[in-house]
Amino acid sequence: MSRILEEAITVVSAEHCKGCGLCVQACPQAVLALMSSFNSKGYHPAHYVGEGCTGCGMCFYACPEPAAITVYKKGAEYPDQEGR
Amino acid sequence: MAKEFIKGNEAIVKAALLAGCRSYYGYPITPASEIAHAAAKYFPRVSRTFLQAESEIASIQMVYGASASGERTMTASSGPGISLKQEGLSYLAGSELPCVVVNIMRGGPGLGNISPAQGDYNQIVKGGGHGDYKVIVLAPNGAQEMCDLTMLAFDLADKWRNPVILLADGFIGQMMEPVEFPAPVGDLPAKPWALTGEKISRNNLINSIYLDNDELEAHVGHLAEKYARITEAEVRFEAYHADDAELVLVGYGIVSRIIRTVVDQAREAGLKVGLLRPITLFPFPTRKIGELCESAAGFLAVEMSTGQMVDDVRLAVNGRLPVHFFSRTGGNVPTVEEIFDVVRQHLSAAQPV
Amino acid sequence: MAKLILEKPKGFCDSYERKPGDHGTTHYCPGCGHGNIHKLLAEAVEDLGIQDRTIIISPVGCSVFVYYYFATGNIQVAHGRAPAVATALKRANPHAIVVSYQGDGDLAAIGGNNILQAANRGEHITVIFVNNAIYGMTGGQLAPTSLLGMKTATTPYGRDLLNEGPPMKVVELLSSLDGPTYLERQAIMGNKYIARARKALRNALQCQIDGKGFSMVEILSACPSGWKVDPTDSYAWMEKNMLPHFQLGVTKDVRAEREPFFRTFKTLSAAEIVEQLDLAVPEPKHFPSKLQKTGYGDPSIKLAGFGGQGILSAGAMLANAGMEQGLQTSWIPSYGPEMRGGTAYCFVNLSERPIGSPTVSHPDVLMAFNRPSLEKFEPDVKPGGLLMYDSTIIDVKPKRGDIEILAVPATQMADDLGNTRMANTIMVGVYVAHTGIMSPAAIEQTLPLAIKRKNLVDANKKALRAGVDFAATL
């Protein structure tokens, strides 16, 4: 299942995130935050708060971890999967 | 093919090009500079790469890069420069990259002098760089062998994916003799592991780092097993009147030429003296020396060092017979007369007249 | 068109199979700038369409494992040596895009000369220089780029101008060279800086793709672990400490002036190779059989005189001719500082049998071209041997009674022929004719092999004949 996005979405892969917080710092909309829970490596991963992403991609380039952040801009095909 | 009266150092370059060597990365040093001079002249003539690097440290690393690209490549130097190449040699051996390195030995330690010597034996044969590795070592004793063993060196390097060092001395490098050059070699072995900047080689990795202890142990074990196979397959030596000799003289490079004359003169005088000349220093002709222990009464190692190869003779003899030693150092080459005197001493000691 | 999805670039491996343990994440610390730079590189490799051609060099430093991540050709190299390895990789594979990825310790300290020389040669490679002002991998020691006052494991009291000197400005240094084409410094230090670094890196790669020569981007990059700051404080740290010293921007860009250059190699046929190596088989020579007189066979000959008297080439003449005449021959010079104005000598052996020792203590023949050589070597001549000396120059007489002695006024004869420097050839002519060791024709025909200056060949032939004629008068 996938759908064409009407609004941008940022997806943080909790297992790839090292919780450095650079994406949170980079996000002009302040729509990213670190979770209080831990991932399996013991980091507080970042997550998207759910709305307000403009798809600017700042967090993507701020993130040092290649697979941790994916930014889907408006109009992108988004794979709608539980747990992403 | 043509016979040319040529310096050993220059014969190396022509032989390398005939063997399909595609690049030479060097740095000048006496008494190896003629190799760089000839390479600078001939490599571009046949559309191949010659580059004078900023140092021997760099030139061996360029060899590392060229070899990783799958081409036949070489460098040459002498004592001080060879010391600087040890880092690269260890990496080349660790990454199993073939290459040919020439060491035209001069007097040491330190800056020493530029006269012929054999004091780099331990550094080269026992491995002067870090870690558990071996290089194949070939010891030519004249201009023809500077050609033949250079060509062999490229084949052995590719066959075993290992550095091969041509270990000669200033004398062999500077001496001119007639050399018969063979025809250029045609097809070279394929190197599917190389980095060529093409799709097929995109997944290739040239590497010597194994962070995991067990992985590194497996790699070192693989290398050791390869060296054992090299030891089985690649020993080369020349035995001259050795099989019935009471005293077997052992020497390589220029020393073996002098010993040969000693043997001729001794035989004329009715003395049973022979020569065993290792052509490969690693692998060393250990088994042959063991066989000679059955027929001989003793060995005399002659070296232009204070005693390095003699240790390998002792290991091979393993206490069965006396191993005598004679040396000249500092750039001095032992004379026929000097060696003959020593031969007489040991023969008369062995068999009271 | 701008991408609709920003995701892990294809320049990376899907799964980092070469990495032990977790194949999904990098080995870098949280907030480490290496990760950002990897992403920019992987993205550029994908976007520029050079993935199959790219070979990335893993240095020694925290980025030693670059090869875990990139789906390109990979090679790991010794500390600091990447520019030398890159030089040969590129020359061997001109089509490849060679990327040298290096830290500040690697590039600016141990490999300082290697980067300088590769840049100066204008090697067609791209260098990504990660300046984090510290040795990350080995535990936070001083780097050439560490800042004044900066406390590191090896500057516990801070970098001291009078002890370690000031931090090294690498792109400025390289910009003073004529060799490089494109040099820029940028930083991974927040959104707008990252965009500039991204552009710089692409320019640098494009420079190589276009055949324009050496390019390098220095990228200021956070090492939160080494600096002992939180990742989110690292950009402020950089701004405060690094930016005042390391100015951002292009320091050199001559891409527009450079003609594109792509190295190419020809493949020569076997015959062409033989020809180019001067190994083509010469016309067969026919020499009259030699008229060797008894007692002169298999000689070992020592020729000695001042450097510059043509001692070595006289020896080479004899040896070359000997070879053509079917003899075993060897020639060995005294070499080294002696050649520079001092005494020079060489040994020549001419033999029917294989030559053992190419030098002997007691030569059969001595040709002495000056007094010191005569005095020094006369006692060594083998009893029954032959001593020839230049009686124009040597004003003493040999003393030995047990050897044959020939006084040859070689320099005078050469002078009479109009070139003093051909005394050597005259002596050779006398020797050959007197002993019959080979036919004079053999040596005349092989003269060009031993004489480098071709315009002197004819004059030397004349000198040779003068020597032969002289021998007939003896």
Ligand SMILES: Cc1ncc(C[n+]2csc(CCOP(=O)(O)OP(=O)(O)O)c2C)c(N)n1
């Ligand atoms: C010849 C040699 N000397 C020293 C080392 C140890 N060493 C490994 S990494 C390193 C420093 C790397 O620092 P840098 O290049 O700045 O890379 P970073 O880790 O900061 O990215 C040193 C000294 C080595 N591997 N080889």
Ligand code: SF4
């Ligand atoms: S030590 Fe510094 S450079 Fe190394 S991985 Fe950690 S943050 Fe990055």
Ligand SMILES: [Mg+2]
């Ligand atoms: Mg660093």
